Amino acid sequence: MGISDFFSDVWDSFSLPSPDAEAPQGGVSTDTPASGTDEESSEEAEVNKQDAKDEGESEEQGHKPSSEDEDEEEDEEEEEEETQDPKDVLEKECAESKSCAGPKHHYDECVERVTGQIEKDGKAHEDCVEEFFHLAHCATQCAAPKLFAQLK
Structure with missing residues (x-):
């Protein structure tokens, strides 16, 4: 494909359709209202009246919603099935431990500073x-040996 073929294809894709395009087949129906209108044909009105009568006479059909007790039991079962990742548990314990006290202290101070800046100025400068x-690295370094000891 040459450069001239490329440009002719682009020109053809953006050009207007040819005037000899076929007209859509079929015509406009005068029996029913045009789509998008709020008019209701006589057939539709009759069907709607019949539906309204049927709803009043018959009881509700379809799926019966489950009771709240059943929903709670299902939620409890789902919670029991989910196990916690031991890595997350160990890292959380390590982040709170004495070995990561320094990085945790610096992180907590920073959070307090930033929170104060947001309350005072409406935005944080850091x-x-x-x-x-630093805290995440410390927690990971602390948890890694414990994690691999559990996996063996």
């Missing part, structure tokens, strides 16, 4: 990403 990564 973030605590660096302190968070």
